[in-house]
Amino acid sequence: xxxxxxxxxxxxxxxxxxxxxxxxxxxxxxxxxxxxxxxxxxxxxxxxxxxxxxxxxxxxxxxxxxxxxxxxxxxxxxxxxxxxxxxxxxxxxxxxxxxxxxxxxxxxxxxxxxxxxxxxxxxxxxxxxxxxxxxxxxxxxxxxxxxxxxxxxxxxxxxxxxxxxxxxxxxxxxxxxxxxxxxxxxxxxxxxxxxxxxxxxxxxxxxxxxxxxxxxxxxxxxxxxxxxxxxxxxxxxxxxxxxxxxxxxxxxxxxxxxxxxxxxxxxxxxxxxxxxxxxxxxxxxxxxxxxxxxxxxxxxxxxxxxxxxxxxxxxxxxxxxxxxxxxxxxxxxxxxxxxxxxxxxxxxxxxxxxxxxxxxxxxxxxxxxxxxxxxxxxxxxxxxxxxxxxxxxxxxxxxxxxxx
Numbered sequence: 001x002x003x004x005x006x007x008x009x010x011x012x013x014x015x016x017x018x019x020x021x022x023x024x025x026x027x028x029x030x031x032x033x034x035x036x037x038x039x040x041x042x043x044x045x046x047x048x049x050x051x052x053x054x055x056x057x058x059x060x061x062x063x064x065x066x067x068x069x070x071x072x073x074x075x076x077x078x079x080x081x082x083x084x085x086x087x088x089x090x091x092x093x094x095x096x097x098x099x100x101x102x103x104x105x106x107x108x109x110x111x112x113x114x115x116x117x118x119x120x121x122x123x124x125x126x127x128x129x130x131x132x133x134x135x136x137x138x139x140x141x142x143x144x145x146x147x148x149x150x151x152x153x154x155x156x157x158x159x160x161x162x163x164x165x166x167x168x169x170x171x172x173x174x175x176x177x178x179x180x181x182x183x184x185x186x187x188x189x190x191x192x193x194x195x196x197x198x199x200x201x202x203x204x205x206x207x208x209x210x211x212x213x214x215x216x217x218x219x220x221x222x223x224x225x226x227x228x229x230x231x232x233x234x235x236x237x238x239x240x241x242x243x244x245x246x247x248x249x250x251x252x253x254x255x256x257x258x259x260x261x262x263x264x265x266x267x268x269x270x271x272x273x274x275x276x277x278x279x280x281x282x283x284x285x286x287x288x289x290x291x292x293x294x295x296x297x298x299x300x301x302x303x304x305x306x307x308x309x310x311x312x313x314x315x316x317x318x319x320x321x322x323x324x325x326x327x328x329x330x331x332x333x334x335x336x337x338x339x340x341x342x343x344x345x346x347x348x349x350x351x352x353x354x355x356x357x358x359x360x361x362x363x364x365x366x367x368x369x370x371x372x373x374x375x376x377x378x379x380x381x382x383x384x385x386x387x388x389x390x391x392x393x394x395x396x397x398x399x400x401x402x403x404x
Contacts, residue, residue: 033259034326036248039266041319041330042283042301048320048329050342050352053295054362054401057346059371059386060085062098062395066105069096070367071396076356077363079127079134079147085398086134086147087365088125094136095125095149103398109149110136116154119143123165128173133195137168137178144195155197158189169238171253179205190255203255239297243273243285248297248321261321268303280304286316291354291362293403296322298354316340318353337377339370349380352401362401368394 050057062069069075069089078095079086084106086097093108111118123137127147136143144152157165157180168178174195181188192201240249240257246269248261268283269276276282286300303315318331318340331340334351341351341364354362366374368390375387386397 034261036263041328049345056402060398063105064395124167128170347380349378349383350374360403364399371397
């Protein structure tokens with residue numbers, strides 16, 4: 001089993017803001033820091049083969065006889081065994097479980113409501129290292145359930161710091177790590193507690209950096225200009241991405257931040273990150289799409305509207321930083337397939353974009369209509385076999401890739 005800090009972003013939108021003594025992102029003096037060439041990655045279209053990281057792939061069509069699910073940003077795989085896969089989603093229940101072998105529905109639990117056993121908001125969910133417990137971070141409490149859906153207890157949150165709850169993680173089997181943003185001053189606090197709610201560590205992690213809002217006719221909507229920080233689950237550790245310093249940090253279980261990589265935006269960072277965001281120029285790391293493990297981290301970069309007349313999809317690039325070989329890969333939007341992802345050379349199927357990594361497996365969830373369309377355009381016999389059994393009303397399909 002893994003020992004890790006795991007954040008679900010639900011939408012895992014995790015838009016935490018990091019302020020340190022530096023106001024401007026500048027070239028680091030620390031020779032130990034790795035340099036990530038973001039400019040080159042944005043402008044490159046080399047991509048990466050799925051076989052670089054994956055050993056095998058399979059498709060699990062979820063049974064729709066007892067439950068209907070729709071794909072949304074908060075739907076993710078949070079735990080899996082050889083027999084059972086656990087999803088988190090919103091609705092009347094926060095969790096559902098399915099059989100790995102045939103996708104048959106098993107159970108749903110953690111009901112929506114206002115009792116001490118129910119949830120109102122999913123600020124994050126995670127499972128313990130041994131897989132026996134599931135924790136859900138709500139507005140004012142943490143719910144603990146067994147992996148079979150039995151209620152264990154409700155832990156009240158620190159009354160001094162309540163607001164927007166930004167994610168929760170188990171540390172092993174007996175500690176919890178979570179982040180809360182205080183609405184009164186927009187400060188973010190990290191906590192480590194035991195399973196009785198006793199606070200073992202508490203640190204102010206950051207302050208907010210909201211730099212304005214502007215209507216963009218190119219996008220047809222208002223854009224919040226925020227300098228962000230977000231966390232990426234990396235299996236046995238957690239990584240922090242800070243836009244204000246263009247730096248990647250490793251975060252310890254005692255909430256200490258250790259810098260290990262600098263992101264060089266090149267011509268996409270003409271001024272400080274704050275000024276670039278105020279003017280909606282340059283490039284920005286988005287806080288909705290992250291995945292990571294001990295081998296690599298994956299995040300999304302957007303070319304800001306005033307820098308280039310691109311479509312909303314074309315201005316997005318997913319970037320992989322390989323922690324082992326130090327290389328950086330980009331995955332641009334595929335206009336013909338209308339998706340992003342690693343080139344699937346495992347079975348010649350559709351591009352694969354991991355939305356969560358659990359243990360030694362990567363997961364993506366695709367709605368039935370999209371899956372059928374991708375299968376028709378691919379050369380994967382496995383995809384076509386699964387798609388032939390689907391209808392437009394079918395439940396989503398889970399794509400599972402086992403890591404090397």
